Amino acid sequence: ILFIKNRLNKFLVDLLIQAPSAVAVGSNYWFEYFKNNFDSKVLIKKIANPVVSNKFTRQKFNYLQNGKLKVITVGNVIKSKGVIELASVIKNALFKTLNVEFHIVGTGDLIDWLRIELESEIETGMVVLHGRVSDKEKITLLTSSDVFLSLSHFEVIPISILEGMSASLPIVSSNVGGIPDLIENCLNGYLVPLNNLKEVPLILSSFYLNEKNIIGKMGLFSRRKIEKDYDVNMIIKAYENLSYALINNESRK
Numbered sequence: 699i700l701f702i703k704n705r706l707n708k709f710l711v712d713l714l715i716q717a718p719s720a721v722a723v724g725s726n727y728w729f730e731y732f733k734n735n736f737d738s739k740v741l742i743k744k745i746a747n748p749v750v751s752n753k754f755t756r757q758k759f760n761y762l763q764n765g766k767l768k769v770i771t772v773g774n775v776i777k778s779k780g781v782i783e784l785a786s787v788i789k790n791a792l793f794k795t796l797n798v799e800f801h802i803v804g805t806g807d808l809i810d811w812l813r814i815e816l817e818s819e820i821e822t823g824m825v826v827l828h829g830r831v832s833d834k835e836k837i838t839l840l841t842s843s844d845v846f847l848s849l850s851h852f853e854v855i856p857i858s859i860l861e862g863m864s865a866s867l868p869i870v871s872s873n874v875g876g877i878p879d880l881i882e883n884c885l886n887g888y889l890v891p892l893n894n895l896k897e898v899p900l901i902l903s904s905f906y907l908n909e910k911n912i913i914g915k916m917g918l919f920s921r922r923k924i925e926k927d928y929d930v931n932m933i934i935k936a937y938e939n940l941s942y943a944l945i946n947n948e949s950r951k
Contacts, residue, residue, distance in 0.1 A: 719944045722937070724855040725876025743940055746879070747855040748933035751924050753833075754864035756841045761913040763842075767798045767906040770843040770867075772836065772858040773850065775806035780849030780872060782808070783895050785815045787849070788825060790899040796906050800847075801839060803828045840865035844913055845905055846887075849895065853877055855928075863924045868916035870901050886919040 720741040723729050729744045773779045788800050802812070802825065812827065819825040828839065840846075846862030848871040853859075855876045859869055863880065869887035871877050872895075881887045890897050905913055926932070 719947075720940060722940070725879045727876045727879075728854065741944075745933060745936045745940065746928050747857060747860065748930040749857065749860035749864055749924060749928055751864040751921075751929045754837055754840055754861055756866045756917075756921075759866065759914060759917070761844045761917070762906075765797055767796070767845065767902070768801060768843045769798060769845045769847050769902060770801040770803065770839060770862070771847045771849075772803040772840075772861070773848070773856075775802070775804050775809045775812060777808065778851045779806075780851060781806075781812060783849045783892075784847070785812060787847075787895060787898045787902075788816060788819060792899045792903055793824070796903055798824070798902065798906060800825045801828060801843065802826070803831055803836060803839060805830050836861075837865075840867065843867060845870060845902065847898070847902075848872065848877070849892075849898070850874065850877075851892065855879065860924065860928055863920035863928075866917035866921040868905065868913055868920065870898060880923070882919070882923075886916045886923060 718740060720743055721732065722743050722745040723732060724745070724747050726744065729742060732742050771784060775781050784802075800819075809827070809829070813820065816825045820827065828835075831839070840862060843865070844867070846859065846865075846867040846869045848856065848859055848869070850856070850872055851874060853875045859871065859877065859880055862869055863886070869881050871881060871887065871889060872892050873889035874892060878889060881889050883889055888897075888901050890901070
């Protein structure tokens with residue numbers, strides 16, 4: 699059934715992309731996927747998802763306040779977002795000896811399970827479940843954190859990571875989908891294979907032990923990458939350029 703479904707999806711997408719003059723995709727992953735899997739003469743252009751980065755500008759570059767590493771994750775609390783893996787990481791014995799605090803923003807099917815699974819960590823204050831928050835609250839949480847963590851099973855270009863980068867945060871993420879477009883290993887974070895998440899506690903502890911220096915440098919790299927490639931004004935310009943190119947091409951026919 700899965701095979702038939704995949705063939706049907708490919709047929710439908712192949713049919714649909716014959717109609718437009720161009721198809722914009724959000725990442726190198728999808729650019730290569732469309733280029734290699736669909737017989738289309740339609741222009742396929744990579745234009746990333748945008749983020750309004752100035753909303754998340756960090757006013758104070760003070761990391762590890764009071765000697766505490768604040769790790770934040772933002773997204774739906776569901777299986778495909780890596781919530782079970784997140785709980786396993788948090789319960790790692792390594793964190794019992796470090797001053798680390800996990801902030802989980804979002805809600806979903808596994809929120810009650812997570813509350814039970816991390817009951818002792820919540821009681822000690824090591825884990826804070828924020829649930830659904832307003833944009834203003836999310837901005838405050840991101841700009842007062844030290845590291846952004848994502849263990850999702852698949853993503854294209856996740857807005858949550860773009861917002862974390864806009865808040866000058868290093869990113870630790872599963873190496874899936876379009877996320878490698880965002881993260882350059884050891885420069886603004888770390889990519890971790892889904893089948894080797896035991897690395898995550900070690901990476902987070904290295905941020906704690908190496909203190910502010912490495913966090914600040916990686917956070918600055920994240921912010922500059924956003925300003926260069928993902929800010930909403932850059933993406934609007936990319937769509938304008940694509941539109942002008944298509945109009946000019948049509949006028950020559």
